[in-house]
Amino acid sequence: MTRRDLLTRIAALPALTQSGAAAEDRYKLGVMATMFGSQPLEEAMTRIRKIGYRYISMSRRHGSEAVFSPEMGKPERKKMLARIRSLGVQPFLSLGGFQGDPVKEDGLKQYLAQLELCADYEIPVMVGAGPWYYTKFPTMPKRERDWQVEVSRFYAGLEKAVRHAETLNVVIALKPHTGITARAKDCIGVLQRLRSANLKIAWDAGNVSYYEGIYPDPDLPDLAPNVSALCIKDHKGLRGVNDFPVPGQGNVDHEQMFRTLFSAGFRGPMAIERVDGTDGGMNKVPPDVVEQRLTAAYQYLKPLLDRVTAGA
Secondary structure, three states, X not given: OOHHHHHHHHHHHHHHXXXXXOHXXXXXXXXXXXHHOOOOHHHHHHHHHHHOOOEEEOOOEEOOEEOOOOOOXXXXXXXXXXXXXXXXXXXXXXXXXXXXXXXXXXXXXXXXXXXXXXXXXXXXXXXXXXXOOEEEOOOEEOOHHHHHHHHXXXXXXXXXXXXXXXXXXXXXXXXXXXXXXXXHHHHHHHHHHOOOXXXXXXXXXXXXXXXXXXXXOOOHHHHHHHEEEEEEOOOOOOOOOOOEOOOXXXXXXXXXXXXXXXXXXXXXXXXXXXXXXXXXXXXXXXXXXXXXXXXXXXXXXXXXXXXXXXXX
């Protein structure tokens, strides 16, 4: 056996191990619980679990109750985590990186507090994004000299956040959101500039379609080994068109995306973020309609993921 043959066989082992596992253990598919944020925790989790999802990205509140907040003490956090798990779901992701701006001193404190929340809830990945690139989207970007100052300040704050994340064993995953994370090639640049095992990318093909008008991203295969989470949303129409249909009904080729990521070793959390279509935001969609659309998403995504992760 040549060295090349040996390496080829070794490379095939993860796929073989993956295909031998039960379907529910080969991937983690969940939803962002903010979709049911207007409802009490028990009702929201019951809806989510009834559809078939077992994982959630945390919502700060459910109804009038705080369930994921820096103001909660550690004993309260521990009780809340046990309560959520007792409802049959597991927190696996947070969008806490959008709750603080690491450029500013107070914002950095909020950012670090969100990381500590993740650690206490045993959430391995916190999603965020780089600075916003536009004065007015999509026609008016920021002045270049002002933009570069903002980027430098962001990296200075992000480095402090990453060092804190390292002590907590939480990964910060920045997702495509214009600017320094606009596309896969830009995300690669971020990871090259600030190197840490606790700084990765949360891929969001819907955002790349919406903000950049690109689908699929030609550089995703190069980025794929550093993708640690997936924000699932579809997008329909040209750049900047506000239409986010049920996954499988828009521009995104989910099968190609999944195959690219899983072949690169991806095993991270995948959370459906939006199914509001042309309604103008998830807060405008009634819970019963959200449930119907998430059911349709599950019926599309689960068979697809079963097939992709089984090596078909």
